[in-house]
Amino acid sequence: MKRLSGILILFFLNINCFAQFTEYVNPFIxxxxxxxxxxxxxxxxxxxxxxxxxxxxxxxxxxxxxxxxxxxxxxxxxxxxxxxxxxxxxxxxxxxxxxxxxxxxxxxxxxxxxxxxxxxxxxxxxxxxxxxxxxxxxxxxxxxxxxxxxxxxxxxxxxxxxxxxxxxxxxxxxxxxxxxxxxxxxxxxxxxxxxxxxxxxxxxxxxxxxxxxxxxxxxxxxxxxxxxxxxxxxxxxxxxxxxxxxxxxxxxxxxxxxxxxxxxxxxxxxxxxxxxxxxxxxxxxxxxxxxxxxxxxxxxxxxxxxxxxxxLSRVKVEGGTDDQKTIFYTALYHTQIHPNIINDVNGQYPAMESFEIRETNNCNRYTVFSLWDTYRNYHPLMALLYPQEQQDMLRSMVDMYKESGWLPKWELNSKETHVMEGDPAIPVIVDSYLRGLTDFDVEAAYAAMIKSATSAGKNNKLRPDIDHYLTAGYVPLVEEFDNSVSHALEYYIADWNLAQFAKALGKKDDYKRFLKQSLRYKEYFDTEFEMLRPRLKNGEFLANFNPKQGENFEPSPGFHEGTAWQYTFCVPHDVIGLTNLMGGKKKFVNKLQMVFDEGLFDMANEPDIHYPFLFNYVKGEEWRAQKEVRRLIDTYYKNAPDGIPGNDDCGTLSAWVIYSMMGIYPVCPGNTDYAITTPVFDKVTIELDAEFYEGKSFQIVKHQDSKGKYISKMMRNGKEYKSYFINHQDISKGGTLDFFFNN
Amino acid sequence: MKRLSGILILFFLNINCFAQFTEYVNPFIxxxxxxxxxxxxxxxxxxxxxxxxxxxxxxxxxxxxxxxxxxxxxxxxxxxxxxxxxxxxxxxxxxxxxxxxxxxxxxxxxxxxxxxxxxxxxxxxxxxxxxxxxxxxxxxxxxxxxxxxxxxxxxxxxxxxxxxxxxxxxxxxxxxxxxxxxxxxxxxxxxxxxxxxxxxxxxxxxxxxxxxxxxxxxxxxxxxxxxxxxxxxxxxxxxxxxxxxxxxxxxxxxxxxxxxxxxxxxxxxxxxxxxxxxxxxxxxxxxxxxxxxxxxxxxxxxxxxxxxxxxLSRVKVEGGTDDQKTIFYTALYHTQIHPNIINDVNGQYPAMESFEIRETNNCNRYTVFSLWDTYRNYHPLMALLYPQEQQDMLRSMVDMYKESGWLPKWELNSKETHVMEGDPAIPVIVDSYLRGLTDFDVEAAYAAMIKSATSAGKNNKLRPDIDHYLTAGYVPLVEEFDNSVSHALEYYIADWNLAQFAKALGKKDDYKRFLKQSLRYKEYFDTEFEMLRPRLKNGEFLANFNPKQGENFEPSPGFHEGTAWQYTFCVPHDVIGLTNLMGGKKKFVNKLQMVFDEGLFDMANEPDIHYPFLFNYVKGEEWRAQKEVRRLIDTYYKNAPDGIPGNDDCGTLSAWVIYSMMGIYPVCPGNTDYAITTPVFDKVTIELDAEFYEGKSFQIVKHQDSKGKYISKMMRNGKEYKSYFINHQDISKGGTLDFFFNN
Missing domain, CATH: 2.70.98.10 (Beta-galactosidase; Chain A, domain 5)
Known part of the structure; x- marks a missing residue:
């Protein structure tokens, strides 16, 4: 428990140097x-x-x-x-x-x-x-x-x-x-x-x-x-x-x-x-x-x-309205509620899926992992701002595997609640590893991932419908509302992450195997609708397909808590491939824009929350991302009790607005690039944890003398920056990203 | 816990010398x-x-x-x-x-x-x-x-x-x-x-x-x-x-x-x-x-x-039918269920009225004291047959006083349940003391009795309505069904016992005081009905008095679970005084006989169960006791599931039939005389506990050559015995009581 005391000392030393960030937190949001x-x-x-x-x-x-x-x-x-x-x-x-x-x-x-x-x-x-x-x-x-x-x-x-x-x-x-x-x-x-x-x-x-x-x-x-x-x-x-x-x-x-x-x-x-x-x-x-x-x-x-x-002092924002600051810091506050510690002051905690008592080894044991939600953006944010806590979360997850035989999915107080689907611990761990958080039992983590990614049969606790996925590359619809496509889309993302992990660990065969598997999302692509569409065991697509079915939390064949529209672009690990499937960049952009224009986008649930940032994948169309993101922030996030569009999902919707207001967003976990959009604040200073990162701080600066809303130019440490993506490694080295705007 | 081992050894040694008494127990009775x-x-x-x-x-x-x-x-x-x-x-x-x-x-x-x-x-x-x-x-x-x-x-x-x-x-x-x-x-x-x-x-x-x-x-x-x-x-x-x-x-x-x-x-x-x-x-x-x-x-x-x-070997009966033996030994069996031990093998038990844990001091701690019932005959029987257990019960009761401030009334698992009325621990303790069971904290017991007998106010846990009783000598009827006469009758018996205790301890003033108080039952004697009748606070008798009210457990003003008929003779400590109040022996006998003849007697509840033995108090009328007791045994006790006339009340109705079948009955606790009636069996041998009593055994022998049902003559150790009472001390010395019969 030594580190805890260190943190306490740290904040006592720092407290007088910072503004009262807590003044910008409204717990009623x-x-x-x-x-x-x-x-x-x-x-x-x-x-x-x-x-x-x-x-x-x-x-x-x-x-x-x-x-x-x-x-x-x-x-x-x-x-x-x-x-x-x-x-x-x-x-x-x-x-x-x-x-x-x-x-x-x-x-x-x-x-x-x-x-x-x-x-x-x-x-x-x-x-x-x-x-x-x-x-x-x-x-x-x-x-x-x-x-x-x-x-x-x-x-x-x-x-x-x-x-x-x-x-x-x-x-x-x-x-x-x-x-x-x-x-x-x-x-x-x-x-x-x-x-x-x-x-x-x-x-x-x-x-x-x-x-x-x-x-x-x-x-x-x-x-x-x-x-x-x-x-x-x-x-x-x-x-x-x-x-x-x-x-x-x-x-x-x-x-x-x-x-x-x-x-x-x-x-x-x-x-x-x-x-x-x-x-x-x-x-x-x-x-x-x-x-x-x-x-x-x-x-x-x-x-x-x-x-x-x-x-809250890990990020300092300047400029913006008080409401915007309050939305930002309250969102940051909301990311610091869960996962929460479960270990007692003596380090004891209940082991995963049992009533055995174990003891932490010089770290905190975390609980309340809503991973289907949080793998998308929350854990990348934690890796950036709170790498120590995030690394302890990785350790907690790997320990859960050691204790129970499986990584967690929706873990609550050392019990698996089996809520939502997929294999979301894989992208969380891989993404953090690739961001440099490597001080955990990597071998055990890899073994855990291989287990869930390859174990056939219904006893696969994380992927109980894996069999057809392993042989035919997709999960078939076998019951009217079995969420089969949603399941498979999660498995593809997990397998793509597992491939990246294998690559990083020098396991070339595994890399190839899981990369290949991750691209079989294409099995669902239906050329009639030019969308992902549920498929049956015999290979046929589901008849009477209605891409809008599933709005307002009504059930939808193949899709969990959403419509086919809200899942079709949920292939963040192969946006280029999806673009090609859809017939090229123009058709891709038009289809994506239509989702927003026709109200098919759902800001309140996770599968599509990366959608606006996908415009960055098409050169010249990045302004659409800037426009939609700003519109979504302004429309759905408020300094008011109804100021979060849906269940915050343990900080996921809060992480979305934090990233979005800073002007960067991690489109795909396991890919450490951030898509760049317009920051809300004049200046954002991210304090980097010296134990993990080279730089002291990373600053995002908006140059107000150019009052436009679309980015015209960016400068990275004084040099022009041409890409609309910036890698985590660049940020972690510290420095400045300057934004200039046209009209 | 030494003594427990001793008992175990004792029974292992004895087991082969006795018949299988257990064969005459039918637990379904x-x-x-x-x-x-x-x-x-x-x-x-x-x-x-x-x-x-x-x-x-x-x-x-x-x-x-x-x-x-x-x-x-x-x-x-x-x-x-x-x-x-x-x-x-x-x-x-x-x-x-x-x-x-x-x-x-x-x-x-x-x-x-x-x-x-x-x-x-x-x-x-x-x-x-x-x-x-x-x-x-x-x-x-x-x-x-x-x-x-x-x-x-x-x-x-x-x-x-x-x-x-x-x-x-x-x-x-x-x-x-x-x-x-x-x-x-x-x-x-x-x-x-x-x-x-x-x-x-x-x-x-x-x-x-x-x-x-x-x-x-x-x-x-x-x-x-x-x-x-x-x-x-x-x-x-x-x-x-x-x-x-x-x-x-x-x-x-x-x-x-x-x-x-x-x-x-x-x-x-x-x-x-x-x-x-x-x-x-x-x-x-x-x-x-x-x-x-x-x-x-x-x-x-x-x-x-x-x-x-x-x-069960404490009493050996010979003769009689198998059913009679089964009724007898099953009754004896039923007296050995409650009170039961509550202390664990290490002597620990929960203290009275608290959750404190105490430890017994080389004796057993007993629980389940249904004292309003059991004081009448059960505890005298235990003192005669199981003096060690009875003495431990006295210790348990006195310890309850030490732990909670009051003697028990209806104690269950170290909690007072406040069921029924009176101050029944007094007659239990005094009666046993006078029978020679004196190895308990006599001073504490006396202090406990004085406390409940003299503490005015509603906080008197055992006698909450004591105030008028202390000043006017009776408990007035203040609510329609307040059981006031029943309460007072219990207090009189308790106070008479307390007087006997005071006398034995040389406390002459107390003796006089409580003896006098015990005789104030006469306050209830109404010369109109020549019965006990509820009185009001102003001294008037209750109007509209119906001596039969209260049959079949219906409520009755002044009387608990009974009619005035079932309580009027409930003055066992002053039968002579009651006889005089009623106008002499003839009227007393006629009235008592009428109770039986007109079905006013209740064999199923305790207040009147001593009634048949009261005939022994009138010389020449003892045959009526012999007749009624035999009739009651034959009518109400059977070797069958419905073989006990009412709630056994922790062995009280069983004790009644055990005594009655042996031909002796303790009419009044605190008075160690037994009334004598006809034994059921040809021979009854009571094994006396050598640690308590002088004699080895006491035998009751019925001489069958005189086949009548009424006692014509008795012989005590070979000499003619003229009284229809025999004292506990005589029995405890051992010897024989021979019965002869006319027609």
Whole structure:
């Protein structure tokens, strides 16, 4: 854990040299069921976030988590608050976590969140801090966090004040918890999580210890009792919450909780610190002991802010409007939520796909890998700005393979959730390796990739439909909505990356084999539609093909969460080849432009988010990229709760806007070239990590004296730069890229 | 724990000298919701009984635990079996325990007891052994037990065989459990119990470790999932049992369980041993390690039988029919179920009314004290036949006072359930003390009694309505059905006992005070009805008095579970005084006889069970006692499932028939005289415990050459015996009481 301390020292030294980047973060951006980010208090990549939970229990709310597909513990549109959850996902498309709820109330203790909930007012959120007033009780609640603990400060009115710890309510559809009151200042327990995307198999316990700044005057636990039949006549608690005053044994059940009651003076503050672990209650207590500031809320809040400020200082932007800066830094903030650490302060973490406990080896263990999304742009961005963290993520992924036999796909708390498709760890690892992040077990990573790329049979956990792909070069449509083309397109990208990896490692035969395989996307190219089209096992194309089928998340034969239009250009590793298939550059450009002009493009989902940058592949057409990218930024990204076009997908849509606003974009992972478009800001300074990169910083400078919107000229370190691509290696050497514009 | 070993040695030495007493035990006697005994496998005063649970889940059953007030895990009338529960109450009037169910099945694993249940056939039960066939599966299940463990042997057909461990279903109305699969041969967990008589406050965890003789080929846990709303569309487990294969973390919930699956050969036996503790899982494992015979079922069964044989050998009866002997020894067997030990093999137990762990000091800690029932005859019988156990019970009760501040009333697993009324620990302790069981903390016991007898205010846990009783001498009726007279009658008996205790301890003032208080039952005597009648606070008697109100468990003003007729003679400590109040012996006898003749007597509940013996207080009328007692035995006690007239109440109705069949009965606890009636058997030999009593044995001999039913003459050690009472001290000296009869 030495490095962690190093980082802390670093940011303490740096803090005064930088502007307050945190002032340009608006944690409310994306806080709808579209963006699915939440404004909870968290530090960069923290295991814990303390998040207002306001999506259940009242018709006052606009939305209810149980009434539709709902993926976030918080909605900006809602006002009925039922607590503050301590482990949360942010920017994902499925419900899970959102558990360990603290809630302050006054008067009689009520365990039912429908009864104890309060309208919330006067919300405020900055990185590492959230505050709200609870109208019903006249309580002010303030939240902050460290990596593995949450801290809550409640300012109570005079009288009988309660703090509830509710283990029943949660965003997860898993249930079951234990709770135990240790003494009148401490509660410990454990809560089941899992069921991400309503899938089974990702169940895991989260453990906690909650410590209170003040001794409770009264305490107890509660449990919702099952409904009785005839016996209800004799029971006071039939189907009701039952309260167990002074109960100090473990209490188990579907809906259990605890209450601490205090006789408070007016404006008296009670502070609760909650330590969390995925290993054990003992580790949760250890995390709490190690990271707690002994109920010093202000100190924790300041620490969190400083940590964020240091973290966000990797990129400095100048010029642009405050809204643009806020969009930019909030997006950067959103890339620093997940993946998050799962290791405790002693390095222990639960091994992938098991309940075994392992220990990290001088690095952090990361979790929450939404790889189908993040492989496209997020991990290249992390490699550029946060190479140390990205390298630890590579190590985490390779360790997952060592622990479970497979690389991750959509990993959540050391469990594979089997969400979305493909073999996305391959491009993540290969791309980073080619960018120079090589300090991980390369041989094991290669073996892992070969395994999933070549293992026939349904037991191939990452590519269960690989057989026909291996023999015939494509995945056939065998069920009406089996996403077969989407699967294969992912495999092609992965195999192309594997080919690059093989090449870099001197494995020439493998290089040839996987390169060849990666180009068999052409099997799907249908000359009738001049598009990718699902094919059947017998080689025929799917009849009654409608390229627009699949809009608005309706199912589409062969395509997952999208239309054939949104997938046809999803061959970033062979844009030239695709151009040729389509009949040349002119037809390619026209078809691509049509996608934008006719509203066939979807900014809210990942398969097509690289589309606008594809214009750069056709000389003379780069202005189209500049135009479409700027239009998309301006249309879809706002300094507002609905300011992210779709699920942020663990920072993927945020990474898109960060890159786009800087004027560079990694079109294809495994290809370390960036496509160049117009930067939004006058000046962008990327601070390069000296441990990984040669240069100190890389600057993008927009020359405002030429006020046009299209790039007319670029200068690289004082020399004219002709290409509309720039390689990662060039950037990593530092220096300047100057932009000039015509009209 | 030295003494325990001593007892074990004792019975091994003795076992061959005695007849097989266990052959005269029919564990099916009383196995209805009237007797509420169960036929589960248990050893004397065992913490564990392994009991068929067949009161839930199917309309095939005659009775369902959820359809009425239901107090037993087993009903003779039912056939749909859903498992074998490991902690159970026997012979009580309220539901609780009946949890930790094992169930063997075959084929697909099903967690819902409604689905996995089977019709049972070919039941067999002997002390320490129970067997049944499961028709649905072709499985034979056999059960046995040690003090703290249960052992089950399942004989499976060929194929996929399962053993389920269900922590959801239970007789208790408490819920919530945790379960964890330790490895493929062991499961551990914990289950909430409590809610006895639907009262809150008696909640406590029971811990277990289950160990299997064979490694499971597959295993997993399950949980019943909550019902969803809109989300049900995406979930496979909405409101269903969800199975977690290979899951080895703790699982919590309202309805959880585990399954172990084995590939069995035809007639393959799998054995499960379950260790139980009320302290911890670790202690449950320790109990299992200490008492297990390493899956040797036959050895455990033989041990249990030998232990029972030794235990029942305290009384030897000769003559009488086999049914009479079976009624007698089964009753004796039923007195050896509760109170049962709660201490683990290391002496640890949970302290009264807390979750603190304490350790016994060279004695057993007992639990399940149904004292309102058992003080009347059960504890005198235990003092006579099992003085060591009875003395440990006194110590347990006094320790409960030391731990919680109060003596127990209806104690269950170190929690006061507040069932029934009065201060019944006083007569239990005083009676035993006067019988010579004095090796307990007498001073603490006296202090405890003084506390409850004199503490004014509602905080008097045992006598919450004591105030008016202290000042005016009676408890006034203040609510329609407040049982006030019943309460006061219990207080009088307790205070009379306390007076005797004070006298024995030389506390003359206390003696006078409590003796005087004990006689204030006369406040209730109404000269209009010549009965006890509820009185109001203003001193007036209750208007509209109906002495028959309260039959069939309907509520009655002033009287609990009975009519004024069933309470009016409930002044056993002052029968002479009551006789005088009623106008003399003739009127007393006539009135008492009328109770029997007009069907006003209730053999099924405790307040009047001493009535028939009251005839002995009137010289020349003893024949009436002999007649009524014999009639009651013959009418209400049978060698059949409905062979106990009411709830056995932890051995109280059994103690009644044991005494009655021996020809002696302790009319009033604290008065060590036995009333004498006709013995059923030709010869009764009571083996006296040499550590407590002077004599070796006491014999009751019926001389059959005089064939009449009424006693004509008695001889005590060869000399004519004129009294119809005989004192405990006389019996304890040993010798013979010979009976002769006229017609």
């Amino acid at each position: 994306g806080t709808t069921n579209f963006g699915t980010t939440n404004p909870g208090a968290i530090v960069p990549r923290g295991m814990v976030s303390v998040t207002p939970f306001n999506v259940s229990g009242s018709d006052i709310n606009t939305w209810d988590k149980d009434a539709r597909w709902w993926s976030t513990p918080y909605s900006w549109d809602n006002t009925f608050l039922t607590g503050f959850s301590h482990v949360n996902l942010s920017g994902v498309g499925c419900p899970d976590l959102g558990v360990i709820l603290l809630m302050p109330t006054t008067g009689e203790v009520k365990a039912d969140h429908k009864e104890y909930g309060s309208i919330q007012k006067n919300q405020k959120a900055t990185p590492g801090y959230y505050a709200t007033d609870l109208e019903k009780y006249g309580i002010k609640a303030e939240l902050s966090a460290t990596k593995r603990t949450g801290i809550s400060r409640y300012t109570f009115p005079k009288g009988k004040s309660n703090i509830l710890l509710n283990l029943g309510l949660g965003l997860t559809n898993e249930s079951g918890a234990k709770i135990r009151i240790v003494n009148n200042q401490e509660i410990e327990g454990s809560r089941m999580t899992g069921s991400f995307c309503y899938n089974d198999g990702s169940e895991r316990l989260v453990y906690f210890v909650a410590r209170f700044s003040k001794e409770a005057d009264e305490f107890g636990v509660w449990k919702k009792m099952p409904e009785m039949k005839a016996e209800a006549a004799w029971s006071d608690t039939d189907g009701q919450f039952k309260y167990y005053k002074n109960y100090t044994q473990e209490l188990f059940g579907d809906e259990v909780g605890a209450y601490f009651t205090f006789d408070t003076k007016n404006n008296e503050q009670v502070i609760v610190e909650v330590g969390v672990s995925y290993v054990s209650i003992e580790n949760a207590r250890m995390n709490l002991d190690a990271e707690s500031n002994q109920f010093n809320f202000e100190k924790t809040r300041l620490q969190a802010n400083q940590e964020w400020n240091s973290n | 009383g196995t209805t919701n009237f007797g509420t005994t169960n036929p589960g496998a248990i050893v004397p005063r065992g913490m564990v009984s392994v009991t068929p649970f067949n009161v839930s889940g199917s309309d095939i059953n005659t009775w369902d635990k959820d359809a009425r007030w239901w107090s037993t895990p087993y009903s003779w009338d039912n056939t749909f079996l859903t498992g074998f529960s490991h902690v159970n109450l026997s012979g009580v009037g309220c539901p609780d325990l009946g949890v930790i169910l094992l169930m063997p099945t075959t084929g697909e694993v099903k967690a819902d007891h409604k689905e996995y249940g089977s019709i049972q056939k070919n039941q067999k039960a002997t002390p320490g052994y129970y067997a049944t066939d499961l028709e649905k599966y072709g499985i034979k299940a056999e059960l046995s037990a040690t003090k703290r463990t249960g052992i089950s042997r399942y004989t499976f057909p060929k194929g996929k065989s399962n053993i389920l461990l269900n922590l959801g279903l239970g007789l208790t109305n408490e819920s919530g459990a945790k379960i964890r699969i330790v490895n493929n041969q062991e499961i551990e967990g914990s289950r909430m119990t409590g809610s006895f008589c639907y009262n809150d406050g008696s909640e406590r965890l029971v811990y277990f470790v289950a160990r299997f003789s064979k490694e499971a080929d597959e295993f997993g846990v399950w949980k019943k999932m909550p019902e969803m709303k809109a989300e049900a569309a995406w979930s496979d487990t909405d409101g269903q049992f969800k199975y977690y294969k290979n899951y080895t973390q703790e699982l919590f919930g309202d309805e959880v369980g585990a399954y172990f699956t084995f590939d069995t050969k035809n007639n393959e036996q799998v054995i499960v041993e379950v260790g139980v503790s009320y302290v911890s899982i670790e202690n449950a494992r320790m109990n299992l390690d200490a008492e297990s015979n390493q899956f040797n079922f036959e050895k455990t069964r033989l041990q249990a039988n030998q232990e029972w044989n030794s235990n």
